Amino acid sequence: xxxxxxxxxxxxxxxxxxxxxxxxxxxxxxxxxxxxxxxxxxxxxxxxxxxxxxxxxxxxxxxxxxxxxxxxxxxxxxxxxxxxxxxxxxxxxxxxxxxxxxxxxxxxxxxxxxxxxxxxxxxxxxxxxxxxxxxxxxxxxxxxxxxxxxxxxxxxxxxxxxxxxxxxxxxxxxxxxxxxxxxxxxxxxxxxxxxxxxxxxxxxxxxxxxxxxxxxxxxxxxxxxxxxxxxxxxxxxxxxxxxxxxxxxxxxxxxxxxxxxxxxxx
Amino acid sequence: xxxxxxxxxxxxxxxxxxxxxxxxxxxxxxxxxxxxxxxxxxxxxxxxxxxxxxxxxxxxxxxxxxxxxxxxxxxxxxxxxxxxxxxxxxxxxxxxxxxxxxxxxxxxxxxxxxxxxxxxxxxxxxxxxxxxxxxxxxxxxxxxxxxxxxxxxxxxxxxxxxxxxxxxxxxxxxxxxxxxxxxxxxxxxxxxxxxxxxxxxxxxxxxxxxxxxxxxxxxxxxxxxxxxxxxxxxxxxxxxxxxxxxxxxxxxxxxxxxxxxxxxxxxxxxxxxxxxxxxxxxxxxxxxxxxxxxxxxxxxxxxxxxxxxxxxxxxxxxxxxxxxxxxxxxxxxxxxx
Numbered sequence: 001x002x003x004x005x006x007x008x009x010x011x012x013x014x015x016x017x018x019x020x021x022x023x024x025x026x027x028x029x030x031x032x033x034x035x036x037x038x039x040x041x042x043x044x045x046x047x048x049x050x051x052x053x054x055x056x057x058x059x060x061x062x063x064x065x066x067x068x069x070x071x072x073x074x075x076x077x078x079x080x081x082x083x084x085x086x087x088x089x090x091x092x093x094x095x096x097x098x099x100x101x102x103x104x105x106x107x108x109x110x111x112x113x114x115x116x117x118x119x120x121x122x123x124x125x126x127x128x129x130x131x132x133x134x135x136x137x138x139x140x141x142x143x144x145x146x147x148x149x150x151x152x153x154x155x156x157x158x159x160x161x162x163x164x165x166x167x168x169x170x171x172x173x174x175x176x177x178x179x180x181x182x183x184x185x186x187x188x189x190x191x192x193x194x195x196x197x198x199x200x201x202x203x204x205x206x207x208x209x210x211x212x213x214x215x216x217x218x219x220x221x222x223x224x225x226x227x228x229x230x231x232x233x234x235x236x237x238x239x240x241x242x243x244x245x246x247x248x249x250x251x252x253x254x255x256x257x258x259x260x261x262x263x264x265x266x
Numbered sequence: 267x268x269x270x271x272x273x274x275x276x277x278x279x280x281x282x283x284x285x286x287x288x289x290x291x292x293x294x295x296x297x298x299x300x301x302x303x304x305x306x307x308x309x310x311x312x313x314x315x316x317x318x319x320x321x322x323x324x325x326x327x328x329x330x331x332x333x334x335x336x337x338x339x340x341x342x343x344x345x346x347x348x349x350x351x352x353x354x355x356x357x358x359x360x361x362x363x364x365x366x367x368x369x370x371x372x373x374x375x376x377x378x379x380x381x382x383x384x385x386x387x388x389x390x391x392x393x394x395x396x397x398x399x400x401x402x403x404x405x406x407x408x409x410x411x412x413x414x415x416x417x418x419x420x421x422x423x424x425x426x427x428x429x430x431x432x433x434x435x436x437x438x439x440x441x442x443x444x445x446x447x448x449x450x451x452x453x454x455x456x457x458x459x460x461x462x463x464x465x466x467x468x469x470x471x472x473x474x475x476x477x478x479x480x481x482x483x484x485x486x487x488x489x490x491x492x493x494x495x496x497x498x499x500x501x502x503x504x505x506x507x508x509x510x511x512x513x514x515x516x517x518x519x520x521x522x523x524x525x526x527x528x529x530x531x532x533x534x535x536x537x538x539x540x541x542x543x544x545x546x547x548x549x550x551x552x553x554x555x556x557x558x559x560x561x562x563x564x565x566x567x568x569x570x571x572x573x574x575x576x577x578x579x580x581x582x583x584x585x586x587x588x589x590x591x592x593x594x595x596x597x598x599x600x601x602x603x
Binding site for chain 2: 048050071073075077078079081087098099170
């Protein structure tokens with residue numbers, strides 16, 4: 001269970017998150033929606049532990065995130081950032097292997113288990129065939145999937161098979177910069193990864209931010225609607241994504257909001 | 267699936283071999299031809315063996331200095347490129363060489379005012395002090411308003427330091443006489459005429475400490491290419507990695523510059539060529555750049571001693587003549603910067 005309690009973050013005088021509390025049960029699939037500047041990405045960064053909140057705390061199974069060792073957290077929580085740019089020309093396999101960082105000592109070299117983890121992760125995201133390619137030559141959709149593979153390799157438990165805790169995957173707008181086909185593919189991929197993990201007995205917990213109402217309601221079992229750094233609504237997609245909520249949160253008329261939802265709840 | 271790391275190992279061994287060969291063979295090339303048999307002939311006493319004297323007292327230290335400086339600058343280049351996530355960064359991007367140059371300049375110009383003149387190693391020491399000054403200012407600026415190091419502020423502070431110290435250098439030059447200006451200018455060109463083992467032994471401990479830092483950095487630098495935030499979520503202690511990279515890179519650069527002056531372009535040409543061959547993994551790029559950088563500067567130094575013989579060009583002119591066009595070529599061919 002991932003829990004956020006009264007998170008407050010300010011950049012300067014402007015509060016970006018204002019006493020945000022939420023609970024993400026193990027194995028759930030949570031979508032965070034909200035207008036630009038509502039604090040989605042900031043919330044995800046705080047949940048990932050890369051940004052310290054000004055007030056409030058994040059707990060993982062009851063333990064404070066800030067008190068945990070960075071590598072311990074990394075074996076449990078993986079993040080797929082929005083920006084998938086890499087500074088140097090690594091191969092796809094090397095990018096997947098970067099996920100093994102928290103499983104290796106300072107001077108340790110990847111062993112067969114790490115290669116198997118990277119291989120399986122690439123396979124799961126349909127990018128195994130690209131393993132020897134240069135990452136920088138891939139398309140946006142392929143890059144996105146390779147970065148997801150790297151995160152999956154990071155969460156791979158084969159070196160600690162006794163750990164039955166639910167791994168967490170945080171994705172920041174995983175479909176934002178993708179064309180229609182890749183949007184559908186990535187959505188299906190996240191859905192499938194979640195289903196497979198439930199079948200395997202270690203259900204994956206997924207938290208993602210998105211602007212895509214259809215994606216959120218199709219994939220997520222819970223939706224959180226953020227507005228001005230506060231939780232405006234929280235619950236099942238059908239309950240949260242209403243004409244009234246969208247009209248008020250996004251500041252649009254009900255006439256405009258209604259058609260947006262016609263496809264979502266079809 | 268073969269490990270990309272393992273596939274690079276033969277190349278790494280290759281660069282090491284080239285470096286050793288370059289260091290060993292370079293002393294035999296030069297104005298006075300040396301005979302291998304005479305250099306290692308123990309029947310003649312060393313005091314009377316001119317060949318051995320030239321080999322061991324003049325050319326070998328120079329060859330070793332070139333290797334140490336070249337290797338260190340190339341590896342430091344890799345570290346700064348990784349830290350700034352920019353393949354066009356150099357060891358001098360953050361103003362260290364400008365600080366070192368100012369220190370050396372001040373020692374050359376004002377050292378004459380001291381009662382005993384500039385002490386042995388004084389210019390090298392002053393250049394280290396200048397480098398330290400630049401490093402501390404840049405670090406203070408980049409860490410002032412951040413929990414970690416802001417790479418943007420690092421870059422801007424570095425650029426500012428470079429031009430500020432250049433102004434100070436011009437000012438000191440304005441105050442100096444012709445002899446001092448000439449010596450200062452020669453130092454600025456970058457020169458490996460070390461005259462003995464003393465400068466090498468002075469810089470070696472600092473470089474060894476820096477290289478230990480580099481070895482630890484190889485894996486964190488790989489993950490840092492994803493960006494600071496993403497690296498942190500992979501389990502990298504980003505602040506620590508950035509600090510180690512900044513200080514060990516600066517230490518290496520300061521030490522190398524104190525021996526050979528601000529020799530340019532080694533820190534960018536070598537890592538770039540090495541990456542074309544071994545890929546991007548820092549565990550290969552760092553050591554391969556060290557070895558190839560060593561070989562590269564030894565060869566450049568041989569060129570500088572021979573192309574206009576008996577005139578000896580400062581080696582910095584050779585590296586700049588190769589490096590300038592190379593840098594432009596890199597700018598043009600690079601897909602992403």
